[in-house]
Amino acid sequence: MSVETSSIAANIEVVRERIRRAAGRAGRKPEEITLVAVAKTFPAESIRLAHAAGVRHFGENRVQEWEQKQPLVADLDAAWHLVGHLQSNKVSKAVRLFHAIDSLDSLPLAQKLDREVAGLGAPGGVGAQHHSTRHGGLGTRSVAGAATRLPVLIEVRLAPEETKSGVAEAGLPGLAEAVFALPHVDLRGLMCLPPYFDDSKQARPYFRRLRELRDALALRLGRALPELSMGMSHDFEVAIEEGATQIRLGTAIFGSRAQK
Numbered sequence: 679m680s681v682e683t684s685s686i687a688a689n690i691e692v693v694r695e696r697i698r699r700a701a702g703r704a705g706r707k708p709e710e711i712t713l714v715a716v717a718k719t720f721p722a723e724s725i726r727l728a729h730a731a732g733v734r735h736f737g738e739n740r741v742q743e744w745e746q747k748q749p750l751v752a753d754l755d756a757a758w759h760l761v762g763h764l765q766s767n768k769v770s771k772a773v774r775l776f777h778a779i780d781s782l783d784s785l786p787l788a789q790k791l792d793r794e795v796a797g798l799g800a801p802g803g804v805g806a807q808h809h810s811t812r813h814g815g816l817g818t819r820s821v822a823g824a825a826t827r828l829p830v831l832i833e834v835r836l837a838p839e840e841t842k843s844g845v846a847e848a849g850l851p852g853l854a855e856a857v858f859a860l861p862h863v864d865l866r867g868l869m870c871l872p873p874y875f876d877d878s879k880q881a882r883p884y885f886r887r888l889r890e891l892r893d894a895l896a897l898r899l900g901r902a903l904p905e906l907s908m909g910m911s912h913d914f915e916v917a918i919e920e921g922a923t924q925i926r927l928g929t930a931i932f933g934s935r936a937q938k
């Protein structure tokens with residue numbers, strides 16, 4: 679076993695234990711929390727190693743990078759999530775390369791995604807390239823069928839002064855209602871990326887706020903929004919205590935990324 683093999687597997691084991699403890703503190707079950715391994719900047723081989731250690735959800739933040747790596751791991755039974763900002767001109771690629779878009783932040787983008795997914799289901803569409811996947815929390819997406827829906831999360835900008843991506847709080851209800859009405863996307867919940875704090879406890883109000891926004895939105899829409907994607911390597915335990923159902927971990931699993 680190479681050094682890298684053992685370290686990724688060992689990191690995942692440590693992370694799982696930390697998830698168990700954080701869930702325990704909050705009176706939650708560890709199974710309620712999906713580990714999304716964010717493999718940006720790391721090679722396809724790292725994804726394989728994490729998959730061998732039991733990880734089934736992976737995140738990437740750039741469509742172009744994932745376009746290069748995806749063919750190398752397309753045989754794996756896993757769900758691929760886009761967690762970074764999606765540019766309008768990449769939507770067509772994104773629906774072919776990802777099972778879930780966790781960073782939706784505008785109505786034009788949602789409408790474009792909706793149209794592209796509809797096209798995948800059409801006769802002669804390219805959906806056949808895409809394998810169908812069944813995963814907890816993601817629903818079923820058999821792209822060859824017309825009834826398929828793309829799971830999405832809306833990213834909320836909770837610290838407008840410090841972050842650029844996401845919809846402003848004031849725009850969230852309107853966007854959510856409009857997305858909810860689209861036939862080919864399935865609004866599953868919310869996502870956020872709070873500012874970085876040396877003391878992870880300082881991120882707690884942001885996580886709590888996202889949960890409150892989700893609860894209010896679910897009431898307004900009259901429907902459950904089960905997913906809260908929040909928490910990264912340095913603050914995921916706090917996010918779990920505040921109700922995260924998906925945590926997005928890069929460094930804690932794959933090690934530190936090379937500085938750009």
Ligand SMILES: *Cc1c(COP(=O)(O)O)cnc(C)c1O
Nearest residue numbers: 716739761910911926927928929
């Ligand atoms: C890179 C990234 C992560 C993971 O970051 P780590 O601090 O390495 O865990 C999570 N979410 C998004 C949106 C990212 O871009």
